Amino acid sequence: MAVHMKLYDGGRAPNPRRTRIFLAEKNISLPVEQVDLGALQHKSPAYAAVNPLMRVPALVLDDGTVITESVAICRYFEALHPDPPLFGRGALAMAQVEMWNRRLELHLLFPVSHVFRNSHPAMKEMEVPQVPAWAEANKPRIQEFIRLLDIELKHRAFVAGDAFSIADITGLVAVDFMKPAKLAVPDEFTNLKRWHADVSARPSASA
Amino acid sequence: MAVHMKLYDGGRAPNPRRTRIFLAEKNISLPVEQVDLGALQHKSPAYAAVNPLMRVPALVLDDGTVITESVAICRYFEALHPDPPLFGRGALAMAQVEMWNRRLELHLLFPVSHVFRNSHPAMKEMEVPQVPAWAEANKPRIQEFIRLLDIELKHRAFVAGDAFSIADITGLVAVDFMKPAKLAVPDEFTNLKRWHADVSARPSASA
Numbered sequence: 001m002a003v004h005m006k007l008y009d010g011g012r013a014p015n016p017r018r019t020r021i022f023l024a025e026k027n028i029s030l031p032v033e034q035v036d037l038g039a040l041q042h043k044s045p046a047y048a049a050v051n052p053l054m055r056v057p058a059l060v061l062d063d064g065t066v067i068t069e070s071v072a073i074c075r076y077f078e079a080l081h082p083d084p085p086l087f088g089r090g091a092l093a094m095a096q097v098e099m100w101n102r103r104l105e106l107h108l109l110f111p112v113s114h115v116f117r118n119s120h121p122a123m124k125e126m127e128v129p130q131v132p133a134w135a136e137a138n139k140p141r142i143q144e145f146i147r148l149l150d151i152e153l154k155h156r157a158f159v160a161g162d163a164f165s166i167a168d169i170t171g172l173v174a175v176d177f178m179k180p181a182k183l184a185v186p187d188e189f190t191n192l193k194r195w196h197a198d199v200s201a202r203p204s205a206s207a
Numbered sequence: 208m209a210v211h212m213k214l215y216d217g218g219r220a221p222n223p224r225r226t227r228i229f230l231a232e233k234n235i236s237l238p239v240e241q242v243d244l245g246a247l248q249h250k251s252p253a254y255a256a257v258n259p260l261m262r263v264p265a266l267v268l269d270d271g272t273v274i275t276e277s278v279a280i281c282r283y284f285e286a287l288h289p290d291p292p293l294f295g296r297g298a299l300a301m302a303q304v305e306m307w308n309r310r311l312e313l314h315l316l317f318p319v320s321h322v323f324r325n326s327h328p329a330m331k332e333m334e335v336p337q338v339p340a341w342a343e344a345n346k347p348r349i350q351e352f353i354r355l356l357d358i359e360l361k362h363r364a365f366v367a368g369d370a371f372s373i374a375d376i377t378g379l380v381a382v383d384f385m386k387p388a389k390l391a392v393p394d395e396f397t398n399l400k401r402w403h404a405d406v407s408a409r410p411s412a413s414a
Contacts, residue, residue: 102279
């Protein structure tokens with residue numbers, strides 16, 4: 001079967017956006033097919049044949065092999081195109097990038113996603129059942145984490161150190177995802193605001 | 208300041224166990240300090256100074272640098288001791304291990320953890336507030352994922368392919384964590400049961 005490498009993308013959703021920003025930072029362009037999440041196209045039998053978990057993004061390689069999970073797709077291209085390194089270089093930097101990427105997922109991106117999915121009226125048919133009490137339970141945890149993140153960003157340019165990394169990409173999409181989840185970064189978190197302005201000003205942010 | 212490398216461990220909790228199994232597979236032994244989660248020792252000011260997010264495990268390096276997040280600690284040792292490779296070797300295998308490790312986290316370990324934390328009486332004081340409706344919402348999703356996982360395991364020995372990887376470690380601790388969460392793997396999932404018996408029989412499983 002002749003297949004050609006293709007990325008199944010999903011518009012404004014945070015995970016497809018992570019992959020697009022990563023590829024833009026690496027200067028990699030790929031054939032892309034849009035999956036219309038609003039029309040529930042990711043739940044169609046055709047897409048379920050690509051990814052039985054019915055999530056975007058998904059990368060199809062030339063031989064038909066499918067890689068899903070945004071960070072797994074990023075790691076594939078990091079191995080093939082190591083420059084600039086976005087997962088760190090050397091044992092310590094690699095561990096620190098992994099640590100911060102996970103902290104930003106576990107304590108920011110995923111909780112913000114839980115708030116959005118369990119409270120936004122537009123998600124009523126996708127998140128069954130919505131659990132509004134779970135959305136509420138996440139809100140103070142998000143505030144507590146961004147307070148810690150603001151302190152961390154006082155003394156360094158980027159989330160995981162002096163170099164831009166995938167942890168900054170995760171942070172950017174997570175903070176931007178707060179808006180549709182009806183959450184806000186308090187003005188007092190000036191270090192976090194400065195970092196957010198910096199990463200938002202990179203050309204990749206509009207990918 | 209003279210510090211020596213030390214791992215803050217947390218007994219039976221799934222994340223500390225992931226790190227211990229990984230180190231056992233690599234044949235690495237480290238000085239360990241136990242953090243008593245039952246006594247809320249991870250919430251003490253002394254431990255918060257090590258990890259402000261108050262989670263275990265945490266690795267302290269000789270120079271005092273702290274690495275948290277179980278998978279970040281594993282990646283640190285993977286870089287220093289590449290054999291046997293537990294994160295895959297080569298772009299495709301690395302992506303597939305990352306994909307499966309994340310699938311097992313996002314659709315099994317984390318949902319099981321949500322069920323445990325939001326429904327178990329012993330977690331009443333740690334998970335405030337408990338949201339029993341969120342625990343219930345996760346249960347059918349867990350069943351649906353292990354059904355897919357059983358199909359995947361029909362044609363290969365390990366979660367991410369023919370070689371044991373960190374994805375198997377995540378899967379093992381996730382399935383074992385189902386018991387305290389009062390969840391069970393149905394007997395009909397014979398491929399999943401075979402895989403679980405195999406990985407449980409490895410010496411590392413008791414680490």
